[in-house]
Amino acid sequence: MLHGLHHVALICGDYARSRAFYVDLLGLTVIAETHRAERDSWKLDLAVPGGGQLELFSFPNPPERVSRPEAKGLRHLAFTVADMDAAVARLEAAGVAVEPVRVDALTAKRFTFFADPDGLPLELYEG
Incomplete structure:
Protein backbone atom coordinates (compact mmCIF):
# COMPACT_ATOMS: atom_id res chain seq x y z
CA MET A 1 0.00 0.00 0.00
CA LEU A 2 2.63 2.61 1.02
CA HIS A 3 5.43 3.46 -1.38
CA GLY A 4 7.56 5.72 0.80
CA LEU A 5 7.66 8.83 2.95
CA HIS A 6 6.74 11.95 0.97
CA HIS A 7 7.33 14.74 3.50
CA VAL A 8 7.54 15.82 7.09
CA ALA A 9 5.90 19.15 7.96
CA LEU A 10 7.19 21.50 10.67
CA ILE A 11 5.71 24.72 12.03
CA CYS A 12 8.42 27.19 12.93
CA GLY A 13 8.32 30.13 15.31
CA ASP A 14 10.63 32.42 13.29
CA TYR A 15 10.45 31.70 9.58
CA ALA A 16 13.65 33.52 8.56
CA ARG A 17 15.68 31.88 11.32
CA SER A 18 14.37 28.39 10.50
CA ARG A 19 14.83 28.93 6.75
CA ALA A 20 18.47 29.90 7.30
CA PHE A 21 19.00 26.91 9.61
CA TYR A 22 17.61 24.28 7.22
CA VAL A 23 18.84 25.83 3.94
CA ASP A 24 22.10 27.60 4.77
CA LEU A 25 23.38 25.44 7.64
CA LEU A 26 21.96 21.98 6.92
CA GLY A 27 22.12 22.45 3.14
CA LEU A 28 18.61 21.41 2.11
CA THR A 29 17.56 22.56 -1.38
CA VAL A 30 14.56 24.85 -1.88
CA ILE A 31 11.90 23.33 -4.15
CA ALA A 32 9.29 26.05 -3.70
CA GLU A 33 8.62 28.99 -1.39
CA THR A 34 5.14 30.42 -1.10
CA HIS A 35 3.80 33.36 0.91
CA ARG A 36 0.11 33.12 1.69
CA ALA A 37 -0.85 36.71 2.51
CA GLU A 38 -4.41 35.84 3.57
CA ARG A 39 -2.98 33.58 6.32
CA ASP A 40 0.14 35.65 7.04
CA SER A 41 1.98 32.39 6.45
CA TRP A 42 4.98 31.02 4.58
CA LYS A 43 5.36 27.50 3.19
CA LEU A 44 8.84 26.32 2.23
CA ASP A 45 9.28 22.98 0.45
CA LEU A 46 12.77 21.54 0.86
CA ALA A 47 14.33 18.52 -0.85
CA VAL A 48 16.00 16.05 1.47
CA PRO A 49 18.96 14.24 -0.12
CA GLY A 50 18.04 10.65 -0.86
CA GLY A 51 14.35 11.42 -1.32
CA GLY A 52 11.47 12.99 0.51
CA GLN A 53 10.78 16.54 1.51
CA LEU A 54 10.68 18.74 4.55
CA GLU A 55 7.95 21.40 4.64
CA LEU A 56 8.41 24.46 6.84
CA PHE A 57 5.32 26.47 7.72
CA SER A 58 5.00 29.72 9.59
CA PHE A 59 1.84 30.95 11.28
CA PRO A 60 1.30 33.95 13.53
CA ASN A 61 1.87 33.04 17.20
CA PRO A 62 1.98 29.23 17.04
CA PRO A 63 1.58 27.56 20.45
CA GLU A 64 4.54 25.80 22.03
CA ARG A 65 4.69 22.00 21.74
CA VAL A 66 5.86 19.83 24.61
CA SER A 67 8.91 17.82 23.61
CA ARG A 68 10.64 17.10 26.90
CA PRO A 69 10.16 14.99 28.90
CA GLU A 70 9.50 12.46 26.14
CA ALA A 71 5.93 13.25 25.11
CA LYS A 72 3.72 11.11 22.88
Missing part, protein backbone atom coordinates in the same frame (compact mmCIF):
# COMPACT_ATOMS: atom_id res chain seq x y z
CA GLY A 73 4.04 11.88 19.19
CA LEU A 74 7.05 12.83 17.11
CA ARG A 75 10.26 12.01 18.97
CA HIS A 76 12.86 13.38 16.55
CA LEU A 77 13.88 13.65 12.89
CA ALA A 78 17.05 11.83 11.85
CA PHE A 79 19.28 12.80 8.94
CA THR A 80 22.00 10.58 7.48
CA VAL A 81 25.52 11.99 7.17
CA ALA A 82 28.58 10.46 5.55
CA ASP A 83 31.10 12.16 7.87
CA MET A 84 29.90 12.62 11.45
CA ASP A 85 32.96 14.59 12.57
CA ALA A 86 32.64 17.12 9.71
CA ALA A 87 28.89 17.51 10.27
CA VAL A 88 29.33 18.09 14.01
CA ALA A 89 32.15 20.56 13.39
CA ARG A 90 29.96 22.53 10.95
CA LEU A 91 27.07 22.73 13.44
CA GLU A 92 29.32 23.72 16.34
CA ALA A 93 31.06 26.38 14.22
CA ALA A 94 27.59 27.87 13.65
CA GLY A 95 26.94 27.96 17.40
CA VAL A 96 24.64 24.91 17.52
CA ALA A 97 24.96 22.81 20.68
CA VAL A 98 25.56 19.16 19.77
CA GLU A 99 25.42 16.26 22.22
CA PRO A 100 28.45 13.96 22.47
CA VAL A 101 28.57 11.42 19.65
CA ARG A 102 27.46 7.96 20.74
CA VAL A 103 27.44 4.51 19.14
CA ASP A 104 24.12 2.71 18.59
CA ALA A 105 24.33 -0.58 20.49
CA LEU A 106 22.14 -2.33 17.91
CA THR A 107 23.74 -1.11 14.68
CA ALA A 108 27.24 0.00 15.79
CA LYS A 109 26.63 3.28 13.89
CA ARG A 110 27.58 6.68 15.32
CA PHE A 111 24.84 9.22 16.09
CA THR A 112 24.23 12.46 17.93
CA PHE A 113 21.42 14.88 18.69
CA PHE A 114 21.00 18.65 18.37
CA ALA A 115 18.00 20.98 18.10
CA ASP A 116 16.58 23.25 15.43
CA PRO A 117 15.82 26.92 16.25
CA ASP A 118 12.47 25.92 17.79
CA GLY A 119 13.93 23.17 19.96
CA LEU A 120 12.82 20.27 17.75
CA PRO A 121 15.17 17.35 18.43
CA LEU A 122 17.20 16.41 15.35
CA GLU A 123 19.55 13.47 14.97
CA LEU A 124 22.59 12.93 12.78
CA TYR A 125 23.13 9.26 11.95
CA GLU A 126 26.34 8.21 10.23
CA GLY A 127 25.51 5.96 7.31
Whole structure:
Protein backbone atom coordinates (compact mmCIF):
# COMPACT_ATOMS: atom_id res chain seq x y z
CA MET A 1 0.00 0.00 0.00
CA LEU A 2 2.63 2.61 1.02
CA HIS A 3 5.43 3.46 -1.38
CA GLY A 4 7.56 5.72 0.80
CA LEU A 5 7.66 8.83 2.95
CA HIS A 6 6.74 11.95 0.97
CA HIS A 7 7.33 14.74 3.50
CA VAL A 8 7.54 15.82 7.09
CA ALA A 9 5.90 19.15 7.96
CA LEU A 10 7.19 21.50 10.67
CA ILE A 11 5.71 24.72 12.03
CA CYS A 12 8.42 27.19 12.93
CA GLY A 13 8.32 30.13 15.31
CA ASP A 14 10.63 32.42 13.29
CA TYR A 15 10.45 31.70 9.58
CA ALA A 16 13.65 33.52 8.56
CA ARG A 17 15.68 31.88 11.32
CA SER A 18 14.37 28.39 10.50
CA ARG A 19 14.83 28.93 6.75
CA ALA A 20 18.47 29.90 7.30
CA PHE A 21 19.00 26.91 9.61
CA TYR A 22 17.61 24.28 7.22
CA VAL A 23 18.84 25.83 3.94
CA ASP A 24 22.10 27.60 4.77
CA LEU A 25 23.38 25.44 7.64
CA LEU A 26 21.96 21.98 6.92
CA GLY A 27 22.12 22.45 3.14
CA LEU A 28 18.61 21.41 2.11
CA THR A 29 17.56 22.56 -1.38
CA VAL A 30 14.56 24.85 -1.88
CA ILE A 31 11.90 23.33 -4.15
CA ALA A 32 9.29 26.05 -3.70
CA GLU A 33 8.62 28.99 -1.39
CA THR A 34 5.14 30.42 -1.10
CA HIS A 35 3.80 33.36 0.91
CA ARG A 36 0.11 33.12 1.69
CA ALA A 37 -0.85 36.71 2.51
CA GLU A 38 -4.41 35.84 3.57
CA ARG A 39 -2.98 33.58 6.32
CA ASP A 40 0.14 35.65 7.04
CA SER A 41 1.98 32.39 6.45
CA TRP A 42 4.98 31.02 4.58
CA LYS A 43 5.36 27.50 3.19
CA LEU A 44 8.84 26.32 2.23
CA ASP A 45 9.28 22.98 0.45
CA LEU A 46 12.77 21.54 0.86
CA ALA A 47 14.33 18.52 -0.85
CA VAL A 48 16.00 16.05 1.47
CA PRO A 49 18.96 14.24 -0.12
CA GLY A 50 18.04 10.65 -0.86
CA GLY A 51 14.35 11.42 -1.32
CA GLY A 52 11.47 12.99 0.51
CA GLN A 53 10.78 16.54 1.51
CA LEU A 54 10.68 18.74 4.55
CA GLU A 55 7.95 21.40 4.64
CA LEU A 56 8.41 24.46 6.84
CA PHE A 57 5.32 26.47 7.72
CA SER A 58 5.00 29.72 9.59
CA PHE A 59 1.84 30.95 11.28
CA PRO A 60 1.30 33.95 13.53
CA ASN A 61 1.87 33.04 17.20
CA PRO A 62 1.98 29.23 17.04
CA PRO A 63 1.58 27.56 20.45
CA GLU A 64 4.54 25.80 22.03
CA ARG A 65 4.69 22.00 21.74
CA VAL A 66 5.86 19.83 24.61
CA SER A 67 8.91 17.82 23.61
CA ARG A 68 10.64 17.10 26.90
CA PRO A 69 10.16 14.99 28.90
CA GLU A 70 9.50 12.46 26.14
CA ALA A 71 5.93 13.25 25.11
CA LYS A 72 3.72 11.11 22.88
CA GLY A 73 4.04 11.88 19.19
CA LEU A 74 7.05 12.83 17.11
CA ARG A 75 10.26 12.01 18.97
CA HIS A 76 12.86 13.38 16.55
CA LEU A 77 13.88 13.65 12.89
CA ALA A 78 17.05 11.83 11.85
CA PHE A 79 19.28 12.80 8.94
CA THR A 80 22.00 10.58 7.48
CA VAL A 81 25.52 11.99 7.17
CA ALA A 82 28.58 10.46 5.55
CA ASP A 83 31.10 12.16 7.87
CA MET A 84 29.90 12.62 11.45
CA ASP A 85 32.96 14.59 12.57
CA ALA A 86 32.64 17.12 9.71
CA ALA A 87 28.89 17.51 10.27
CA VAL A 88 29.33 18.09 14.01
CA ALA A 89 32.15 20.56 13.39
CA ARG A 90 29.96 22.53 10.95
CA LEU A 91 27.07 22.73 13.44
CA GLU A 92 29.32 23.72 16.34
CA ALA A 93 31.06 26.38 14.22
CA ALA A 94 27.59 27.87 13.65
CA GLY A 95 26.94 27.96 17.40
CA VAL A 96 24.64 24.91 17.52
CA ALA A 97 24.96 22.81 20.68
CA VAL A 98 25.56 19.16 19.77
CA GLU A 99 25.42 16.26 22.22
CA PRO A 100 28.45 13.96 22.47
CA VAL A 101 28.57 11.42 19.65
CA ARG A 102 27.46 7.96 20.74
CA VAL A 103 27.44 4.51 19.14
CA ASP A 104 24.12 2.71 18.59
CA ALA A 105 24.33 -0.58 20.49
CA LEU A 106 22.14 -2.33 17.91
CA THR A 107 23.74 -1.11 14.68
CA ALA A 108 27.24 0.00 15.79
CA LYS A 109 26.63 3.28 13.89
CA ARG A 110 27.58 6.68 15.32
CA PHE A 111 24.84 9.22 16.09
CA THR A 112 24.23 12.46 17.93
CA PHE A 113 21.42 14.88 18.69
CA PHE A 114 21.00 18.65 18.37
CA ALA A 115 18.00 20.98 18.10
CA ASP A 116 16.58 23.25 15.43
CA PRO A 117 15.82 26.92 16.25
CA ASP A 118 12.47 25.92 17.79
CA GLY A 119 13.93 23.17 19.96
CA LEU A 120 12.82 20.27 17.75
CA PRO A 121 15.17 17.35 18.43
CA LEU A 122 17.20 16.41 15.35
CA GLU A 123 19.55 13.47 14.97
CA LEU A 124 22.59 12.93 12.78
CA TYR A 125 23.13 9.26 11.95
CA GLU A 126 26.34 8.21 10.23
CA GLY A 127 25.51 5.96 7.31
